[in-house]
Amino acid sequence: MTRRVLLLLCFCVFVVNTNSHSADSASVKLPPYTKVQLKNGLTVLLMEQHEVPIVSFNVIVKTGSVGDPIGKEGLASLTAELLRKGTRTRTSEQISSDLDFVGGEFAMNATTDYSSGSAEFLTKDLGQGMTLLADILLNPVFPEEELKKLIQQRIDGIKSAKDRAEGVIGRYFANYLYGKHPYARPVGGDERSLPAITRVDVQQFYESNYVPVNTILAVAGDFNVVEMRGLIEQQFNAWPARNPAAVRVESMPPVQGKRLLLVDKPDSTQTYFYIGNIGISRMNPDRVAIAVVNTIFGGRFTSRLNMALRIDSGLTYGARSLFDERKTAGPFLISTYTKNSSTEQAMDMALNVLSTLHEKGITQAELASTKEYMKGQFPPSIETSDELASTIARLEFYGLDESDINSYFAKIDAVTIDDTRRIIKEYFPLDNLVFVLIGKASEIQNIVKKYATVVDTKTITQAGF
Amino acid sequence: MIHLRRALLVAVIVFGAAAFGQDPNYGIQTHQLKNGMKILVQEDHSIPNVALYIFYRIGSRNERPGTTGLSHFFEHMMFNGARKYGPKQFDQVMEAAGGSNNAYTSNDVTAYQDWFPRSALETIFDLEGDRIQNLNFDERMIESERQVVASERRSSVDNSNLGILEEQLNAAAFTAHPYQWPVIGWMVDIEHWTMEDLQRHFQTGYSPANATMVVVGDVTLDEIVKLAQQYIEPIPSGGLPPKVTTQEPEQLGERRVIVRKFAQLPIVMMGYHVPESSNPDYYPLQVLKTVLLDGQSSRMYQRLIEKDQLAISVQSDYSFAFDPTLFTVTVRPKAGISPEIVEKAVNEELDRVRTATVTDRELQKAKNILLADFYRSMKTIDGKARALGNYEVFFGDYRKLFTVADSYDKVTKEDLQRVAKKYFTDNNRTVATLIPEQEEPK
Numbered sequence: 023m024t025r026r027v028l029l030l031l032c033f034c035v036f037v038v039n040t041n042s043h044s045a046d047s048a049s050v051k052l053p054p055y056t057k058v059q060l061k062n063g064l065t066v067l068l069m070e071q072h073e074v075p076i077v078s079f080n081v082i083v084k085t086g087s088v089g090d091p092i093g094k095e096g097l098a099s100l101t102a103e104l105l106r107k108g109t110r111t112r113t114s115e116q117i118s119s120d121l122d123f124v125g126g127e128f129a130m131n132a133t134t135d136y137s138s139g140s141a142e143f144l145t146k147d148l149g150q151g152m153t154l155l156a157d158i159l160l161n162p163v164f165p166e167e168e169l170k171k172l173i174q175q176r177i178d179g180i181k182s183a184k185d186r187a188e189g190v191i192g193r194y195f196a197n198y199l200y201g202k203h204p205y206a207r208p209v210g211g212d213e214r215s216l217p218a219i220t221r222v223d224v225q226q227f228y229e230s231n232y233v234p235v236n237t238i239l240a241v242a243g244d245f246n247v248v249e250m251r252g253l254i255e256q257q258f259n260a261w262p263a264r265n266p267a268a269v270r271v272e273s274m275p276p277v278q279g280k281r282l283l284l285v286d287k288p289d290s291t292q293t294y295f296y297i298g299n300i301g302i303s304r305m306n307p308d309r310v311a312i313a314v315v316n317t318i319f320g321g322r323f324t325s326r327l328n329m330a331l332r333i334d335s336g337l338t339y340g341a342r343s344l345f346d347e348r349k350t351a352g353p354f355l356i357s358t359y360t361k362n363s364s365t366e367q368a369m370d371m372a373l374n375v376l377s378t379l380h381e382k383g384i385t386q387a388e389l390a391s392t393k394e395y396m397k398g399q400f401p402p403s404i405e406t407s408d409e410l411a412s413t414i415a416r417l418e419f420y421g422l423d424e425s426d427i428n429s430y431f432a433k434i435d436a437v438t439i440d441d442t443r444r445i446i447k448e449y450f451p452l453d454n455l456v457f458v459l460i461g462k463a464s465e466i467q468n469i470v471k472k473y474a475t476v477v478d479t480k481t482i483t484q485a486g487f
Numbered sequence: 488m489i490h491l492r493r494a495l496l497v498a499v500i501v502f503g504a505a506a507f508g509q510d511p512n513y514g515i516q517t518h519q520l521k522n523g524m525k526i527l528v529q530e531d532h533s534i535p536n537v538a539l540y541i542f543y544r545i546g547s548r549n550e551r552p553g554t555t556g557l558s559h560f561f562e563h564m565m566f567n568g569a570r571k572y573g574p575k576q577f578d579q580v581m582e583a584a585g586g587s588n589n590a591y592t593s594n595d596v597t598a599y600q601d602w603f604p605r606s607a608l609e610t611i612f613d614l615e616g617d618r619i620q621n622l623n624f625d626e627r628m629i630e631s632e633r634q635v636v637a638s639e640r641r642s643s644v645d646n647s648n649l650g651i652l653e654e655q656l657n658a659a660a661f662t663a664h665p666y667q668w669p670v671i672g673w674m675v676d677i678e679h680w681t682m683e684d685l686q687r688h689f690q691t692g693y694s695p696a697n698a699t700m701v702v703v704g705d706v707t708l709d710e711i712v713k714l715a716q717q718y719i720e721p722i723p724s725g726g727l728p729p730k731v732t733t734q735e736p737e738q739l740g741e742r743r744v745i746v747r748k749f750a751q752l753p754i755v756m757m758g759y760h761v762p763e764s765s766n767p768d769y770y771p772l773q774v775l776k777t778v779l780l781d782g783q784s785s786r787m788y789q790r791l792i793e794k795d796q797l798a799i800s801v802q803s804d805y806s807f808a809f810d811p812t813l814f815t816v817t818v819r820p821k822a823g824i825s826p827e828i829v830e831k832a833v834n835e836e837l838d839r840v841r842t843a844t845v846t847d848r849e850l851q852k853a854k855n856i857l858l859a860d861f862y863r864s865m866k867t868i869d870g871k872a873r874a875l876g877n878y879e880v881f882f883g884d885y886r887k888l889f890t891v892a893d894s895y896d897k898v899t900k901e902d903l904q905r906v907a908k909k910y911f912t913d914n915n916r917t918v919a920t921l922i923p924e925q926e927e928p929k
Contacts, residue, residue, distance in 0.1 A: 024590065024592075025562060025566065025590040115784060115789065118783035118784035123852045125856050125858060125859025177822075185751055186647050188646070289748060292645070323578050334631070335631065336638075338635070339638040394583055395583070398587075402869065405868070
């Protein structure tokens, strides 16, 4: 039992250097790295880190679930997960066995915006590890029986996940908030879309998206850049150049008015709820100032939301808010839970904390404390080679570079009270809100009507989100 | 993987190449305060940050019926005000200095964690010293925190089918030993703890002599010792908590528990009594667990998920423990697959390791996975601090960390078969099954 859930999960998008030997936290910089483009178009990023004899790989294929055809939601994520389920020369079991034997790791999955994988090997197993990694990425055969197996596991996995509200409320929220926008569609698919996916779909998705020019390969760890470049060319030069399928997604404008979805879970003794609207993209120039305000509002233990709902009132174990930054505007959300009988009190309180933010703004003391907090918590978020590989791969994906990280502290320091007033007004919704609740409808359905003009209902056992 | 110079390579991976060679302690230094608190320090200047842990050797095993969950509740109260820093100030002061914190309680220990930039070092010692010496219980904070813990219980147990089932498994598998009750406590006990209970718990378990501090990061031993002498050493030493003398009697026959509740899919959880962490069978059992259950090429994964396709997940647990504990296997059957069929398959796999030795490759693979996981868990200053503390507390000496690789290396195929025969017996098994009810509860 821990004292608190990890509020800092929402922090993973922030990254900074650390491994420089400077102990001065005001000057942390991302360690230098080399960018190379192979003849076939593959972007390669190489960062030497010799502290431990490990090499970490991070691969991004720049297509995610937004590339799923309508009615075949889950295709990008199935494709990613199926990569290791058989290649031209290795069965699924052989791949697992080879990986496990060197204590290696490989995992690949999809997000809305991209498909991403990570792998890690001891330096001494690097040759073997890279051969395996290249085989998985370049030569997958997507066996029919593996696809069927995975689809069935996914469908049952969704049923199982729905037995715990906390694990699925995000999917209901995304679906309800984004409506017809591609971010509404479940990344992992649902009970209806998954059975519609065929091996041909997977093969086609792979062929149109897993192409060198659409892929970033970041490597950080214990190697020499020149040698690693040679090894990568040796393994990946054979990957034929092709043009990727074009997927265009526009940012969703904020939802107007107030809408509420109540998902009935009849055994619930606690109501789980999200309140929010459309937030920001990773490339938003105000993102650091927004993060400062959000840290005060709902991003740390003494945040206003957690102070009101947990510390002062004991209504919940935790309350928080976050901006999920994506390629186009991701969601902003307030999230918490409380026992059935205090649902109304907790929702009123969360909304009150939000309106107080708008009415009274934030104090100089809060601003100063938050700046220290954000800078103090920053370095460990990119302490290891896998974190560094992931960081530089994502910078590349978003079209950013190391200056994004190297200017992070300066951007934090520059935020003024005036800035926060503008940020609150512009980015923290007040009159336009989307609510999603999972709870025992028979005990809470009467109170939810006051929050929204549109009220929709579902039951947790219904297919989809 | 690491065939030759195994221990050496792991030590270098974990503690850094610079420290190796000159120092048999791999750069870890210790200091004993006069009040009995032991301090472990490892200097690591790779980032300008520090991880600080304080482990207290008190947890739910030190509780009694009626006040179950008290250790965990107490852990929450450690953040709710002392003399110098009143209610709410602990977190406010720490965050303003750039730090964050957390804490956890298990059956055996309560651990407090601080993560902060080195500039906050003195503030952290001031905060910790204040609450260890002068914790203050405010009635209003007690009532509010009681509700917080009730909410935590509703999330981790009452609204989590896994949580409910695990609680019932432990309650059935242990009849005498305190591992039978949940760390978070029964809801009715949460509702009834008193101020006196909290005060007694503080006196019982929070003596400096019952604690170990671990500091890893951008610090020097000298500055830690100096700060500890100023802020921690004046705290008077108290006694140690009464010894937990209860031992779980041998289980003489299989036990079965059924939980019926609203759900879409069943869950099967099987538990076998196994020894404490400091027992020589600990390492063979960890290797066996890996052969059976870790990684997609493990036997249970291959059988239940890939070949027979009976389940959507299979996982296991065998954690650090002061006293004999449970080795658990948890399976979520696929829709339409009965718990009985899943149970039968698990039993058959356990039969196989009882009746024949595993292959050489399986053994080596398991050792490689365990070693790789071991050093991955110590890539960060936080991971190192936690590991040093765990080995000091559960194995009696942080230096046992340096011999982990050797301990795995010594395990043979025959050891695996021996521990399988000894512990995976029908009589030693408790099975808890969650059966989905489709109709809505009242």
